[in-house]
């Protein structure tokens with residue numbers, strides 16, 4: 001069915017998620033062009049297949065039972081093209097590669113994102129960020145695939161909120177980001193400082209999906225679920241191979257043999273404990289069943 005594309009069958013999803021959990025996907029297809037993507041979705045529609053768009057899998061928990069459909073992997077959408085102080089970036093570019101490229105191009109502004117193990121597409125969908133920044137601050141326009149057509153959306157056409165955007169209705173192909181000229185050595189220093197800060201505070205040494213829960217905004221107050229989980233003494237609580245990180249209570253880590261069931265049970269356990277103290281946080285991670 002997918003012979004003319006770059007594709008694989010019966011793919012171990014655990015190799016495509018930073019949680020290192022997940023059974024087999026029936027197909028994984030890596031379209032190379034807009035045209036291939038269009039054709040691919042014609043086949044998906046014709047054959048009535050389930051599908052899922054994958055970035056770097058750093059926010060997705062796959063099921064141990066796998067996924068009986070097509071995982072569309074956008075790793076070939078990997079171009080980075082500078083024009084003045086702006087840059088057009090393919091949705092499949094990850095933030096490690098992007099920051100290194102931007103440093104060589106002398107474009108600063110995104111150093112805060114160095115260390116986020118996701119792609120531009122993944123970060124845009126959830127308007128991710130850290131250290132006081134969100135990716136939407138840098139967006140000029142986003143090119144998307146919408147029911148077989150390529151569309152360009154200006155920033156003013158897109159609704160960005162805290163850890164959410166209405167880009168989730170599309171497939172993101174690329175975005176034009178507005179940055180600022182800077183010296184590579186300045187950029188490098190900021191990148192290193194930010195990544196060091198992250199590695200000191202977060203369990204980079206173990207598989208995870210980053211923060212499990214979003215911050216809770218209640219009236220004018222911001223509630224940090226990680227702080228509450230820590231105060232409840234839950235760091236180190238384990239179900240099977242899943243553990244509430246000893247380093248950062250907002251993370252659940254895979255200590256080696258975690259199953260998706262272990263992780264979901266642990267998330268539900270934390271949710272119960274938080275509910276007992278009157279807090280109902282929203283999950284930041286995506287669970288693909």
Ligand SMILES: Cc1cc2nc3c(=O)[nH]c(=O)nc-3n(C[C@H](O)[C@H](O)[C@H](O)COP(=O)(O)OP(=O)(O)OC[C@H]3O[C@@H](n4cnc5c(N)ncnc54)[C@H](O)[C@@H]3O)c2cc1C
Pocket residue numbers: 018052053054055056057058059060074091092115116117118119120121122123124125126127128129130167168170171172173202203204208209210211286
């Ligand atoms: C150690 C660690 C640290 C982290 N730190 C941060 C942080 O500081 N800030 C932060 O915000 N997040 C952080 N995260 C979470 C994660 O890296 C981000 O959410 C990231 O943006 C997800 O990108 P991804 O490419 O891995 O997306 P995936 O996990 O592959 O996908 C996430 C969602 O986006 C959708 N998606 C992906 N690409 C596209 C596309 N092109 N078009 C349409 N939909 C798409 C998927 O279908 C899915 O619903 C961290 C994670 C880890 C493991």
